[in-house]
Amino acid sequence: MEKKQTSPLVKVVLRDGSESVNEQVLLFEIEGNSYCASAPRTHTDNNAREIILCHRVKPSADDAETEVGKQVVSYWEQLPRGEEQDRVFDEFCRLYELRQQEKQRREMQAAEYLKLGKWQRFVYRLKQFFRAVPAWFASFFKKIGKFFKNVGLKIADNAVDLFNTFKNGSWSTRVSFLVMGFGNFVHGQWLRGALFLLMQGAFIVYMVLSGAHWLSLFGSLGEVATKEVYDSVLDITTTEHIDNSFKILLYGIITIFFIFAFAYTWRLNVKQCRICDEITRSGKKVKSAKEDLKSVIDDQFHKTLLSLPVFGIVMFTILPIIFMILVAFTNYDYQHDGYNNLFTWVGLQNFNTMLSFGSGLSVAFGEILAWTLIWAFFATFSNYFLGMFVAMMINKKGIKIKKFWRTILVMTIAIPQFISLLYVSNLFADNGIVNAYLIKWGIVSSPIHFWTDGTLAKIMVLVINIWVGIPYLMLITTGILMNIPEDLYESSRIDGANGFQQFAKITLPYMLFVTGPYLLNSFISNINNFNVIYLLSGGGPARADWGDMGGYIAGDTTILITWLFGITTGAEANYKMASVIGILIFIVVSVLSLIVFTVMPSNRREDDYS
């Protein structure tokens, strides 16, 4: 028996038929089944035998409608009276006890926590986070182990099921093992049958015509790039292209996708035949093709809705990303374009080049990564606080024409970013307006190199990003600020709090709480903020000491995403390294999200505060 989780609110139907909503609920597993036991709070230890046992269906589609309580599976009553019941009951009591202890411990923890100051709390949470890290890793590996175990079990289950289906199934079902959809045809479900048959036909034709070819070359990504062919009629030698690594890799992935899809459909086909058999055996009628058609717009409507968008996502997002992940393990670049010169698998070599300490590229990578994070941090928080500040100024009681101020700021959002960014970039050019006026007024004697001085360029992109971002933040925060209950301010003012204290003690905690997820999102989008960096500074000033890659020399303001762009668009495009950078961006982003989601309390139950 393994304790699975505790859930704060579960409705339970007691044995006498009355319902009770209960906080003291245990969910646990006995031999793979989930059960929940509940002890109504009013019950004392004396009649703790009233602890109710009910079967908890797995949370699923029907969850909202059924049966959580109604289906009080009388597991308890099915048990042999006496000893077995007592054993299970004792187990419940033990778990209940554990749960109580756990609750007490948490309460004590909470009490301790309340005594801490703001910063101490943050430190505490951070500590908790890092304390949890080893446990994560442990549970991560445990989960991986469990995952494979589950996959193994599932395959075994399926195999057993298939075997049984074959053994017990009708003749039509058995034929369906070879000819997909046959069983459906026999049972009159011509639509499903036709679809299955079509799938099988398409799969066989595809595999014979090209799938097998791509798959056989997948391990080497092609052997011969070009061949000289002598044409005896025209008496010339032409170069013929044989293999294309790019296509082999791409169609190899597609073929593997297709094989999985086919295997799934085949399994579905067998399962449906079994279900048909069962239904006929019990004397009912199977769903007709007409009913199938109707379900497309009725109970299966969500599948209809999802089909096309999900197909788009799989083909145009997931497939390309898997392709690019694999490219990171090849030597695909402008020299090995896959057409004139094949590329092939090189293992972890690219990651090695990028991350090995001390070499030119890894130095560049380290600095660019550091700047990317610094940039994202300052860009996010400077916008956040200044935007909130502006919103508060506009919101302040007694300020008139609020709408006017807001409209002006909102208008700047409407104008496409590239126009304003390109203009501002040229405003600060060496021969731009700003320098011209500075010289004219005698403030400086020679132009300030806003974009060619590394540090200055960094400051400039951050400052101009504030200019870009404040209107957005003003918009977002205005509404939320107005939701803060006015009486909080009122009473704090009476208590003698000044404006700053009000901000620090009321506004800021509330805002951080509510906009926590937004902050994370904007941090991530700033990591990938191509437009601001590229259109303002172009990633420059170039750092010659980093050397070039893919014909592109990264610069002081280059962030990972503009680096990626530079590497792939140059004449010496270096796709393998671009993929490596892409994967590293993914790792950075996902690790950050994981940390933030754990440390910030605000991501759960946002309603609590309002």
Added chain:
Amino acid sequence: MTEKLQYEQAVEFDVDLDAEALSIEIDAPESAAVAEKIEYRKRIASDQPVPAKKHMGQTAKNRIANTVIYIVLSAICVVWLLPFFGIVFESFRCESTGLAGYIFPKKWGFDNYVRLFTDENSNFLKWFGNTLMMGLITSVVQTVFVMAVSYALSRNRFKGRKLLMNLMLVFGMFPGFLTLILLYTWMSDWGLTMENAPWGLIVIYIAGSGMGYYIAKGFFDTISHSLDEAARVDGATQIQIFFKIILPLSKPIIIYTILMGFMAPWGDFVMATFMANNTNAGYNVAAGLQWLLTDSMINEYYTTFCAGGVLVAIPITVLFMLLQKYYVAGVTGGAVKG
């Protein structure tokens, strides 16, 4: 009552499973959050309404504060609007075409606008047409896709739902630009790059649009389930519920999605440049106008760029200001729900 409880419970489970899927130890931070909540409640409870005292200096102080705020806000408005006036002034400058060291033109005129449409290098009409076409087609189809995905994910609990959402979350963390390397080759096989880049971009925008379901899903989540139930009892099919009940209630979010879909191509610089691959006729306005500012062109075309910028900004700004209300609702909702 019952459904609500069960629904809450289902949500509860969703959350727990989520945390499990990410293999996060949630205990400690959760208790911290609970503690904070308790404290907050206590604080509210102890707040006794007390009649406000009026200080003598209060009004004067307030007046000074307000004056300072007016000054700051005016300054902000000037700083924020200055570049736009700058662009407009530059666009009317006739005496030179490159960067100039002053704001007000010495000779005013429409030369740059004329050049924008007649110059051999500037293909502005084509760029504008490309972008407009992309905006119109993408916004419509994308909205259909987004509504479909977000409705399906918000209203139904089906097998594989969690998997699908997690997949989209994880793959969304890869930089989208990465996919272009493959997609470019792909699109060029179908002849949808270079001068046909707009069509290729339409395909790419639309195909990926299902990933942006978060905001609309958050909106659908807030529509009461009892509506569906009632319709279900009356014998409505799912498709009828979707079209006749949910969609009419979702006007704000539909308009928001359309607006976002329409505006995206106007500002998309990366994809447009990449797909057009140095073919002038395949640019959108962003790629095209940026091209006028490349090192070899800027001295001749800087003011032309400004004229183009003005012509692009005007219709977009007007549209945006008209639909501002919906934008604000969408953005704010998105920020709160993440």
